[in-house]
Amino acid sequence: MNPFNVYNLFNVTPVSAHGCTIKDDKGQEFLDMYAGNAVMNIGHSHPKYIQAVTDQLQQLTYCSNMVKNPLQDQLALRLGKMTGYDDYSLFLCNSGAEAVENALKLASFHTGRQRVIAFKRGYHGRTSGAGAVTDNPSISSLFNRVHKVIFLDINDTATLKKELETQKVAAVIIEPIQGTGGVHTPQPEFMQTLELVCRQTETMLIMDEIQTGFGRTGKFFAHQWLNIHPDLICIGKPMANGLPCAGVMIAPHFEAVKGRLGTTLAGNYVTMAAALSVLDVLEKDNLMANAKAMGDFLKEHIPASPRIKEVRGKGLMIGIEFRELVAPIRQKLLYDKHIITGSAGMNVIRLLPPLCITQQECYTFINALKAVL
Numbered sequence: 001m002n003p004f005n006v007y008n009l010f011n012v013t014p015v016s017a018h019g020c021t022i023k024d025d026k027g028q029e030f031l032d033m034y035a036g037n038a039v040m041n042i043g044h045s046h047p048k049y050i051q052a053v054t055d056q057l058q059q060l061t062y063c064s065n066m067v068k069n070p071l072q073d074q075l076a077l078r079l080g081k082m083t084g085y086d087d088y089s090l091f092l093c094n095s096g097a098e099a100v101e102n103a104l105k106l107a108s109f110h111t112g113r114q115r116v117i118a119f120k121r122g123y124h125g126r127t128s129g130a131g132a133v134t135d136n137p138s139i140s141s142l143f144n145r146v147h148k149v150i151f152l153d154i155n156d157t158a159t160l161k162k163e164l165e166t167q168k169v170a171a172v173i174i175e176p177i178q179g180t181g182g183v184h185t186p187q188p189e190f191m192q193t194l195e196l197v198c199r200q201t202e203t204m205l206i207m208d209e210i211q212t213g214f215g216r217t218g219k220f221f222a223h224q225w226l227n228i229h230p231d232l233i234c235i236g237k238p239m240a241n242g243l244p245c246a247g248v249m250i251a252p253h254f255e256a257v258k259g260r261l262g263t264t265l266a267g268n269y270v271t272m273a274a275a276l277s278v279l280d281v282l283e284k285d286n287l288m289a290n291a292k293a294m295g296d297f298l299k300e301h302i303p304a305s306p307r308i309k310e311v312r313g314k315g316l317m318i319g320i321e322f323r324e325l326v327a328p329i330r331q332k333l334l335y336d337k338h339i340i341t342g343s344a345g346m347n348v349i350r351l352l353p354p355l356c357i358t359q360q361e362c363y364t365f366i367n368a369l370k371a372v373l
């Protein structure tokens with residue numbers, strides 16, 4: 001048997017990693033400007049993370065969600081304190097798509113409504129409901145399309161109001177910065193109106209912070225730059241720095257009904273120890289401030305070039321839009337300069353480095369990009 005062949009693979013085989021450096025099986029070093037798609041926020045192999053995970057592994061890995069697990073309580077408490085959402089509850093699951101599924105389901109249960117509004121260029125995952133609210137027909141099966149979803153243009157307040165005023169919409173789901181769709185940020189006024197109209201029409205606002213969360217933009221959540229408060233916040237990717245861990249942060253007005261949500265593996269002791277150490281490191285190593293500072297530095301120093309149309313994003317979530325296909329540029333960066341980057345569509349290089357990146361490493365990227373261009 002072979003792995004199901006659904007990924008485009010680069011010809012690199014990593015065997016170890018430290019901070020922002022990845023080493024391959026030939027002993028070559030690569031600068032990680034992608035963090036495995038915004039996952040490795042505290043960097044690779046942080047000593048506190050390794051210690052926490054190995055200590056926990058030696059003690060207890062799993063017992064089921066039928067018994068008390070104080071690490072889950074600690075994580076919820078700590079996350080509530082760090083984000084300012086102390087009065088929310090935390091439902092744990094294993095992947096971003098699963099967090100989105102559960103948030104959609106909660107919104108539908110709570111409102112007794114079925115329809116959902118999502119946005120063009122939005123990405124929320126590939127499972128049933130998550131795939132349905134993702135604007136990409138090429139990954140949407142007939143099965144995904146049975147859900148009642150309407151896609152609107154971001155910043156189109158008039159249509160949004162018209163739809164929500166029908167009072168038939170269970171939820172609006174939105175990324176505070178669209179990542180996979182090309183690093184596009186909705187206008188702040190649009191987001192603020194969205195929150196207001198959701199309140200007025202009793203529509204649940206689901207904020208997908210799976211890529212933007214855990215300090216990437218310089219605040220814990222990207223929506224916190226806007227002073228808005230969603231009803232449901234989806235979290236995932238960097239939560240346990242590479243171990244499968246995701247969740248939904250749930251406002252107090254949702255009723256927790258036994259048995260409605262649940263999963264076997266989520267919240268296990270090892271991922272909880274990992275997630276707690278991620279919060280520790282984010283705070284103690286001051287990584288959110290570093291994300292903002294290094295993000296500003298990168299944006300300032302990315303070379304001006306007639307080949308570049310726009311540089312956008314916030315903190316360490318940066319899109320460099322080219323007037324040409326980026327695949328050859330990314331290949332040169334990878335194979336000639338040993339720098340791993342991401343992309344969004346055909347024309348955007350997406351930078352999502354670990355939040356511990358140094359100014360020296362930013363220079364390495366900038367000089368490499370200059371040379372390649």
Ligand SMILES: Cc1ncc(COP(=O)(O)O)c(C=O)c1O
Binds near residue numbers: 098124125
């Ligand atoms: C904004 C957003 N939502 C949801 C997901 C889905 O997460 P996962 O791949 O863990 O299912 C992603 C993954 O890229 C994402 O970027």
